[in-house]
Amino acid sequence: MTENGKRWAYDDFEVGMVLDLGSMAVRTEEIIEFARQFDPQPMHLDEKAGEASVLGGLSAPGFHIAAMMMRLMCDGIVLDSTSQGAPGVEFLNWRRPVLAGDTISLTMTVQAKRPSKSRPNLGLVTVRQDLSNQRGERVCEMVSTVMFLKRNGGEDR
């Protein structure tokens, strides 16, 4: 536990560590709701249009997939951590469609870590996220760098 009651601080991440961050079902109505609001292309709004598209079915918009990954990251680690947010995404690849009825699972791998030069109480952790479907096919991968507070304000490091 950190002093603010969180499980994960910068100090707790080790390069090479692999964490299983759980899974979620992808529902038709959630795809359509996201698509209506943010990405109203026919293959994300309508089953028949999805089936007729190269994606082969009603498919989740790319940023809906990324948002679901964020939810799995939140529930699996971020909400129980000293996270201070992420400055950005290094890359994001959509490798296969995520279709209505799929179940997606997220794995996170720690690729690198380094203390902040400007803020001694903070460190940066580079994480790779791999999202798979129920057949074990990798559907999306993303690498980003997340800022975490150190334990004890970094005083013992």
Next chain:
Amino acid sequence: MTENGKRWAYDDFEVGMVLDLGSMAVRTEEIIEFARQFDPQPMHLDEKAGEASVLGGLSAPGFHIAAMMMRLMCDGIVLDSTSQGAPGVEFLNWRRPVLAGDTISLTMTVQAKRPSKSRPNLGLVTVRQDLSNQRGERVCEMVSTVMFLKRNGGEDR
């Protein structure tokens, strides 16, 4: 017009072209709704927690910002194009917070284009998206590559 009635095909993009893709208001209730579903961190859910955070107010989740950019891309170009989707994002940087009450505007710049090697009817366009707020401050930038069908199936090229 393309043969399927769309304004934009691969042929119509020129390297260096800059397109204004419009703007949208960012509303409190939309931030909270997105955060509840995908990124339930306190600074995205609650005004007081947002004001107490480094972000300085109720701030849109990073993938909510990306999703709003996608909506501006859809309304400004994608829905009236031969887009076949994007394989991924090359990078995405969140440079400043997007706060409730902000108005965000998107500009798209064509950085590169090349015909597909494997599919003669298709080409790839690398686009840079720059999102600014009502004070003209750049809040987010993203580079991605989008696939577009060519006019006439690429027959006249």
